Amino acid sequence: MEITVEDAKFWKNCIDAVVNLIDEGILEVKADGVSLKAMDPSQIAMVAFSVPKKAFVEYKVEESEKLGLNFENLAKFLSRAREKEKLKMESADNRLGLDFIGTSNRSFTIPLLDLSAGPQKEPKIDFDVTVKVNGGAFKEILRDATLVSSHLVLEAGSKGFFVEAKGDAADMREAVEAEVDAKKDARATFPLQFLDDIARACPSDANITLYLKTNAPIKMEYAIGDASLVYYLAPRIEPA
């Protein structure tokens, strides 16, 4: 395979959205695009990442390939992307080549890993509420909440979208500006660190869509350019 993105920083942002949650995983390169499904090491969260072929300026994929990658290592090199550099990726001899093409030509090659994990299935949940909220605003809420607790209650329904946190030093409640579409009210509690890991790579001017059901996992979805990021996160079931 040999695939090229016009803007190396776009690819950096995509991989950041993955590495915030998982350390290693299998990137599948197929005829129609690139994708990844992986659980975080604690099995509390899942990411499904996909980029269609059209997001690449060059896309030579003769047969499907599974690239076992240490995403932390990959992200480290992608962080060296400069403005207006293209990025060509090619696999050969059990290594992935990263060619940054700009005023100077820079090549890194990193080892591919032999990872056994098969493809993960996305959970099927019949959600009750859909909340569309600005990514930047949602990240600010998470920052507010970290001052209060390690967990955040998300509540959405006919009255709007609310977040709540309770702690020793303070309690917090926010009414958040959002587009809410509800069959039924929903309320669930999630670990703040995971919400933060998931939302961190969302562009501040993009929307995040949240799918909620009482005491069920949350589905969170956003786009980075042509790339789609979908996450699932298990709730904390509060003692009755």
Next chain:
Amino acid sequence: MEITVEDAKFWKNCIDAVVNLIDEGILEVKADGVSLKAMDPSQIAMVAFSVPKKAFVEYKVEESEKLGLNFENLAKFLSRAREKEKLKMESADNRLGLDFIGTSNRSFTIPLLDLSAGPQKEPKIDFDVTVKVNGGAFKEILRDATLVSSHLVLEAGSKGFFVEAKGDAADMREAVEAEVDAKKDARATFPLQFLDDIARACPSDANITLYLKTNAPIKMEYAIGDASLVYYLAPRIEPA
């Protein structure tokens, strides 16, 4: 009580000027304004903070209240103030509510503390020299001096305003641009860390007024908008 400031960041700046020196204290809310007097834990410095009623856009105070506050905790939540947010504060059920009112409505409530310390009296000292100096310039001097020593000599009188520090790695002397009004020359030495804690919240374009008398405590005074900050700091008496 229920009082509101037009600009939440103004209140943040006021509380920062207090928390740099003291951890907890009693904020008195009276008919004519809000005030606080407190000693730092080591009893070397004192702060007297007051804001008149007119600094608030809403001021409902039926009877005087004494709010025992952990200022560190309060400052943490005030640091989340965003541009163009109002801040409403109200006490109820032994808690203080902080409502940030802007594009989204955010509420924090923090516990009030049962603090016993009665009101402190400000020391009465017949100062010999008044020095008016730019806040930003004074803070730069303190940064210069930290490279040299943990103490700073302030000297003012007919010849102007001078600062001095002596240390192993260097000696320093600066002639500082200032407006000096002197009955008699004065010279005293102060712990740099406290001078820094006191001056830190002074807006860089505001003036600090210093009141000096040889080997006596210094009084330092500045304003943040309508709020008045007055500090006293004990000198280090140098061996004769």
Next chain:
Amino acid sequence: MEITVEDAKFWKNCIDAVVNLIDEGILEVKADGVSLKAMDPSQIAMVAFSVPKKAFVEYKVEESEKLGLNFENLAKFLSRAREKEKLKMESADNRLGLDFIGTSNRSFTIPLLDLSAGPQKEPKIDFDVTVKVNGGAFKEILRDATLVSSHLVLEAGSKGFFVEAKGDAADMREAVEAEVDAKKDARATFPLQFLDDIARACPSDANITLYLKTNAPIKMEYAIGDASLVYYLAPRIEPA
């Protein structure tokens, strides 16, 4: 002696270029200018620094002086230089006075050291290749390489200028835009930390000139205004 530079920050930048490599040394002040030659403590690298008399707006030097200096201490005070300040330096009573002359007058005096090391001779090497490269671009390369290894291979000759690094997490190779003048190809390996210490003070818009010979020390040269910085660094001889 009493010498003055128009821009205190210029002198700060010069001393930073020295202190990145060496802790202390002897600054020689002669009729025609100021200079220093010193080895780094591990004896792997050498710096030769010189500034002609014309770089100073005032230059009163009646007889040559050798100033033993702790450059770390000196750099600390120079870092307090503000915009548009002159810097006057004068020696007296075994101390060096630093007078920053601007809106306020600030004086630091630091002790001179009694250092015995005599003047170092610069190595004479018949280099095969001269490479002129932009300072900013070269510093970016060093940052790329630190992700890969603690050593960097520099290779220059008829095909251009290349850098290479090999490590566990990745391999790297860059073709660097540069002006190359070669009698013969050259290739040698250098410790990255030292290359970084040497290049760090080079203005990003200035050029660095590299003089190379296979498995020989590298000579690196750049200017900060009127000041000249020349460095020598020993190669790592790779096992055959």
